[in-house]
Amino acid sequence: SATPYLTLPAHPGGTHLLVTLVVLSADPDMNDDPHARGSGTRVRVAVAGEVEIRFPDGTRERVP
Secondary structure, three states, X not given: OOXXXXXXXXXXXXXXXXXXXXXXXXXXXXXXXXXXXXHOOEEEEOOOOOXXXXXXXXXXXXXX
8 A cells, every 4th residue: 555645844825736646556567666667657737737647558537
């Protein structure tokens, strides 16, 4: 399992969008990579705040 954890000494105010991606796989090659860099899954955040997840097979998911 993976649990993202973020701390700040003080909140600077305003709104912040924070995104994390956890890739779960039974692929033994990925088990040796703690950051799952080999998964090919990517996350992008647009200026407007939309989050796009792109999977290795080309599938895209967008979250407004």
